[in-house]
Amino acid sequence: MRLGxxxxxxxxxxxxxxxxxxxxxxxxxxxxxxxxLSYRLTSQPQLQVLSVxxxxxxxxxxxxxxxxHTELELLAEATVETATRPGPAEAAAGPALDDAGxxxxxxxxxxxxxxxxxxxxxxxxxxxxxxxxxAASVPEMVSAVLADVRGALSYEQGATDIGVSLAELLGGGAxxxxxxxxxxxxxxxxxxxxxxxVSGYLFAADETSANAETxxxxxxxxxxxxxxxxxxxxxxALDPTNGxxxxxxxxxxxxxxxxxxxxxxxxxxxxxxxxEVDAEVVIGRHVEGPSAAAASxxxxxxxTAAAPPAPNWRNQQSQQQQ
Numbered sequence: 001m002r003l004g005x006x007x008x009x010x011x012x013x014x015x016x017x018x019x020x021x022x023x024x025x026x027x028x029x030x031x032x033x034x035x036x037l038s039y040r041l042t043s044q045p046q047l048q049v050l051s052v053x054x055x056x057x058x059x060x061x062x063x064x065x066x067x068x069h070t071e072l073e074l075l076a077e078a079t080v081e082t083a084t085r086p087g088p089a090e091a092a093a094g095p096a097l098d099d100a101g102x103x104x105x106x107x108x109x110x111x112x113x114x115x116x117x118x119x120x121x122x123x124x125x126x127x128x129x130x131x132x133x134x135a136a137s138v139p140e141m142v143s144a145v146l147a148d149v150r151g152a153l154s155y156e157q158g159a160t161d162i163g164v165s166l167a168e169l170l171g172g173g174a175x176x177x178x179x180x181x182x183x184x185x186x187x188x189x190x191x192x193x194x195x196x197x198v199s200g201y202l203f204a205a206d207e208t209s210a211n212a213e214t215x216x217x218x219x220x221x222x223x224x225x226x227x228x229x230x231x232x233x234x235x236x237a238l239d240p241t242n243g244x245x246x247x248x249x250x251x252x253x254x255x256x257x258x259x260x261x262x263x264x265x266x267x268x269x270x271x272x273x274x275x276e277v278d279a280e281v282v283i284g285r286h287v288e289g290p291s292a293a294a295a296s297x298x299x300x301x302x303x304t305a306a307a308p309p310a311p312n313w314r315n316q317q318s319q320q321q322q
Contacts, residue, residue: 001248002037002081003203006282007222009265011072015273019066022267025199026076026222027059029252037079044073056261058254082248088139089233096231097138097192106194106229108257115178115258116185116197117166124166127152128187138193142228142238145187150243153180162259177224178259180240184226185258194229198237199262201251203283217284222264227255 007026028036041049041061050062065072095102103110118124131148135141152170159174166186169179181197188195202223225239225246237246254262269275 001203001285002079003201003251004284005076005078005080005201005251007076007201007264008280008282009074009076010278012276012278013070013269013271013273014275015271016068016070017269017271017273017275018068019064020069020072020267020269021062021064022072022074022265024061024063024074024076024265025058025254025262026264027061027253028078028080028201029058029254031252033085034080034082034251037081039076039078041074041076043075045069054254056254056256058256058262080251082251084248085237085246085250087245088230088236099231102229102231103192103194109194109196109229110189110192112186112189113257114260115163116182116189118186118190122167123170124183124186125190127170128190131187132191138228138230139236141191141193142188142236145191145193146184146238146240146243149180149184149187149240153183155180155241177241181224181226182258184238184240188226188228196227196229196235196255197258197262198225198227198246198255199223199253199259199264200225201253201281201283202239203249203251203285204242217282220281220283221279222253222281223250224259225250 005028009024011020011022024041027039027041028034030036043049043063045065047063047065052060052062054060063074097103112118127148128145131144132141135144152173154174155176156174157176159172160169160176160179162178164172164175164179166183169175169183175183178197185195185197200223202220203218204220223239223241225237225241227235227237230236237250238244239246239250253264256262265277265279
């Protein structure tokens, strides 16, 4: 499937700020299941950008302004060709979950992390142990955990904020995609299954819409799902929010231990006012380039070169995934 993606981010400040610095993780990844045909990041006002690849293999673009301003608009445009992703292969004789080499190779995705924290014997571990009881294989364990997560949480925008704990999620019973992913990660890791957080885009219309299956252009937010390491079989991508496999409608930006490793936007500014971030993703399918809705505004310039170093910050800004 060929998808044109437009991600617009509009920062507004209640009072002029003297400086802001932002890091943006929105460029789709090139891998075995998707190919980036084109990409550009433009800004208003025109900014310089430093593009790097971080520890997790995600492209990070750094942008900064050191003159007083009240607004900043960024537009990332991409054309991506996606393919279907394989399900769990039947593993040949190989390592088991408790194999020392397998655990060492995936250690970062087995331990608690900033947004995926649990403790031996707590509610997360107990719930996971109960969910996988009787499972005859690792894929069965994974499927049982995802089913349990969907039973524990209902999807509700605005129900949580960035930084909510897994215990608070279980107590509240509602969340957005990053919450579904975090809870699934915590439960899987607590029973010894390596799992990582994936940030990306999902071409999916509102399921209540009459044209959900035939829509050519949809407006969404960034999405989150997980990948699970299966002994002898590689990574298996699953979407806990939607309760199914990851397919050609999913576009990967990057992966890490949790949301903290791959936030779409993270930054800070110096000033006494407050900030508002308005963001939306427009995705169109079966197009040769970015969709008409993704066309850049007159006067935009492609950002290149290096951003200045960041000082100490008074305020911070970030965006929750939906």
